Amino acid sequence: MADEPIDDEAMAAEWEAMAGGGGDDDQDAMAAEWEAMAGGDGAAEEEDEDMSGAAPGRVLDQDEIDSLLGFDGDADAGETTGIHALINSALVSYERLPMMDIIFDRMVRMMSTSLRNFTSDNIEVSLDNITSVRFGDYLNSIPLPAMLAVFRAEEWDNYGLMTIDSSLIYSIVDVLLGGRRGTAAMRIEGRPYTTIEQTLVERMISVVLKDMCGAFEPLSPVNFTFDRLETNPRFATIARPPNAAVLIKLRVDMEDRGGRLEVLFPYATLEPIRELLLQRFMGEKFGRDTIWETHLATELWRANVDLMAIMDETEMSLGEVMNLQVGQTVVFNKTPRDEIVLKCGDVAMVSGAIGRAGQHMAVQVRRTAERLQSANMEE
Structure with a gap:
């Protein structure tokens, strides 16, 4: 067997017979197999498309691009979105x-x-x-x-x-x-x-x-x-x-x-x-x-103020006050030529000389409250 020569023509005829006998069926089977494989991938792709809602290779339209970049906002209203809003985020908003x-x-x-x-x-x-x-x-x-x-x-x-x-x-x-x-x-x-x-x-x-x-x-x-x-x-x-x-x-x-x-x-x-x-x-x-403001100022200027003319003040012990009798004279250190002070409550307003106007006692104003306070501070 080893020494027998290989018959090339016989081998070629055998391969031709094998190819010719099942060639059409094999080609049809192979085509059907590839078609099934392609159909399966197509079905899977359709399923993925249905699940995602958009095709993977879909191109954005102009409106979506403008929305992404932030150029679709109302410029007059100051509304910005997207990348434009990120760029302007460093600005201090006037709303502050x-x-x-x-x-x-x-x-x-x-x-x-x-x-x-x-x-x-x-x-x-x-x-x-x-x-x-x-x-x-x-x-x-x-x-x-x-x-x-x-x-x-x-x-x-x-x-x-x-x-x-x-x-x-x-x-x-x-x-x-x-x-x-x-x-x-x-x-x-x-x-x-x-x-x-x-x-x-x-x-x-x-x-x-x-x-x-x-x-x-x-x-x-x-x-x-x-x-x-x-x-x-x-x-x-x-x-x-x-x-x-x-x-x-x-x-x-x-x-x-x-x-x-x-x-x-x-x-x-x-x-x-x-x-x-x-x-x-x-x-x-x-x-x-x-x-x-005007009404309050007007009413304040019209308000009535009670003034007390303080002739003089002296200090006495409680025993001396309790021993005072009717007809007894209390001596003060003021003379008719000295000034007396007119007070509103405890606040000194003006000072002046005492006198008489008809049947009434009167005070001639000589110093205002500012001058009176400065004089007291100097003393």
Whole structure:
């Protein structure tokens, strides 16, 4: 057997017979097996998809991307979510300064009256919102052209910023120079503001700063002085770009004209009165009511006060007092020329010389309570 040669042709014929006899059945069986395996994986994948609720390879749409990044919040309402909220988490929320609402609500009422007197026109001032921003982001968001007024808080030794947009500038100029009512203010772009326009806006800024001083006065008296007027935001930098600031947006309407006025306080400026701004206030008058103050002062001045004229005082023992008889004379050390003291209770009010006015005893006032106290201290 070992010495017999291998017949290649016979072996090839045998393999061909084996392949030809079961080739179709084997191929069909193999195809069916692979199909079953693929179907099983598909069923498992469908089951996983049903359990998870979403396909593993599904692409997010634009709304979901905006929600993830936090750009779907209401910017005016100050609502941020997602990554945007994490980025802005370092900012101090203005809600920690509840007195700002009371102060600028008072300022709005004062501005409505003062601007009416300033322009002799019907003006309505409204407070849009109060938000916290980064100083650099605010400067980059200012729509140009605009005027930026830098003012100084004398008592706080720091600066603030006031922005007047072009619509309000042209409206004020139009009203002060006798523009026709019922027509929108003409807006001319592409040119710098003239000296007349800047002067008129400076006068309006002085009126607004005076009202803002009055709004802060019940909380903390402060004097806001105008420093300079800029048209380029780069020259109005009063704080570092990352610093937090409080932005107050005001709307000024003059019939069919008007614009926006924004006031920005860096938190460093408000730091001296931070404790006062943190307190929660109930009411609208900073805890003071001028009507009751006036009424109370008026009634106090009308109150009746009993005065006693003390002729003289002497010390006696209890035995001497008990031995006093009718008709006995008690001698004092006062003479008619000496001064007597008029007291209200135990408090010395005035002193003077005793005398007579008709059938009544009288006292001529010579020294008040302050002079009387100083004289007693010297003695």
